Amino acid sequence: MVDDGRYLIALSLMVADPVSLIAAWPHDVHRLGDAAYEAYRQKFPTIAEKARIAGSAEALSVEQVLDVAPDVAIFREGMGPNSEQIRQIEAAGIPVVFIDFFSQPLENLEKSLRILGQIIGAEERTEAFIAFRNAHLKRIIDRIAAKPDLVRPKVFLEAHAGLTECCNSPGRGNVGNYITLAGGHNIGADVLPGAFGKLGIEYIISSEPEIYIATGGPQTEKAGGFVIGPAFSPEQSRTSLAKMAARPGIAALDPVTRGEVHGLAHQLLNSPFDILVAERLAKWIHPALFADVDPDKTLEELNTRFLAVPLAGPNWIDLR
Incomplete structure (x- = not known):
C-alpha cells in the first residue's frame, strides 16, 4: 500500500509489473498526469480496480489501511500517520515504512529507492538504476565543483x-x-x-x-x-x-x-x-x-x- 501515486514510477523502474505489487493507492491521478495514468491503465488495467486510500495530502484513515491488510504500508515522510496511528497499524501486523521523495530528495531519494527495492525483492535492478542515476548526477556535480x-x-x-x-x-x-x-x-x-x-x-x-x-x-x-x-x-x-x-x-x-x-x-x-x-x-x-x-x-x-x-x-x- 502506498499513499502517493508517484511511487508507482519508482516501482516501474524495478519490476515489469509494478501494479501487481500495489494493494491500494490514493488514485491521485493528478500526480501522474492523466495521459501518464492512461498509459498505465492501458498496460495494467487492474490499476483502476485497486482499493483507494487517502493520499499523503489527506487525513489518514487507519480503518482503510486495516481493511486493505497490505503486507506493508508505505507513507511519505512527514505527512503520514501519527505515532498512535502507527501503533494501531503495526498492532495489526502491518509494518509501516516512511520514504522521502519530496522534502530532501537529493539526500533521501536514493535511500528511499533502496528501501523499496528491498521490500519487493528487486535489489539488483534497483542498484542498477541507482548507479545510472548517480552517474548522471555526478557529471553535473563534478563540473560545478571544478569551477x-x-x-x-x-x-x-x-x-x-x-x-x-x-x-x-x-x-x-x-x-x-x-x-x-x-x-x-x-x-x-x-x-x-x-x-x-x-x-x-x-x-x-x-x-x-x-x-x-x-x-x-x-x-x-x-x-x-x-x-x-x-x-x-x-x-x-x-x-x-x-x-x-x-x-x-x-x-x-x-x-x-x-x-x-x-x-x-x-x-x-x-x-x-x-x-x-x-x-x-x-x-x-x-x-x-x-x-x-x-x-x-x-x-x-x-x-x-x-x-x-x-x-x-x-x-x-x-x-x-
Whole structure:
C-alpha cells in the first residue's frame, strides 16, 4: 500500500509489473498526469480496480489501511500517520515504512529507492538504476565543483505556475536543491526555510532573477496556468508559458524581457525522474558548461533500460 501515486514510477523502474505489487493507492491521478495514468491503465488495467486510500495530502484513515491488510504500508515522510496511528497499524501486523521523495530528495531519494527495492525483492535492478542515476548526477556535480569561481545566476522557479495567485516557489529543499546542484542560486531559498512556500511579487522583482522557470502540468489547466506533458502539444505548452510570462510583475522581470523563460513538467519532480530535472536545469543555467549534456538521450535510456511504462513528453520547453 502506498499513499502517493508517484511511487508507482519508482516501482516501474524495478519490476515489469509494478501494479501487481500495489494493494491500494490514493488514485491521485493528478500526480501522474492523466495521459501518464492512461498509459498505465492501458498496460495494467487492474490499476483502476485497486482499493483507494487517502493520499499523503489527506487525513489518514487507519480503518482503510486495516481493511486493505497490505503486507506493508508505505507513507511519505512527514505527512503520514501519527505515532498512535502507527501503533494501531503495526498492532495489526502491518509494518509501516516512511520514504522521502519530496522534502530532501537529493539526500533521501536514493535511500528511499533502496528501501523499496528491498521490500519487493528487486535489489539488483534497483542498484542498477541507482548507479545510472548517480552517474548522471555526478557529471553535473563534478563540473560545478571544478569551477570554484563559477558565477551562480539567480533563478526564480515558480511551481504550479498559474494554479494559484503568484507565486509558489521552492525554498530550502525539493527542486530548490537541484537549482543549487546545477550551479544556480535559488532566490526562494533566501527567505523560505521549508521545502516549499510562497514569494511575493515585490520580493521577486527586488531579487532581480536572471532566469525564470515555470513548472506546470494538467493540474494547472482548469486554472488557466502553465500546461505541459504528454497530454499537450509543444504549441499549447509554449502558448501557456507565454501567458505566464505576460502576467503583471512577471512581465517586467529581466529574464522575461531577454527571453530566458523556460517550462518544466511538475510531474518530473518528487520522483526518480530527478536526473532529467537536474540535467535540464544545468543546461538552462549554464548552457555552455553543459552543452554536451542531453536530457532527451537520458530519457530515451530511462525508457529503454528501466521503465515498465515509458515516459512520454513534452516535459520541458523554452519560450523562445
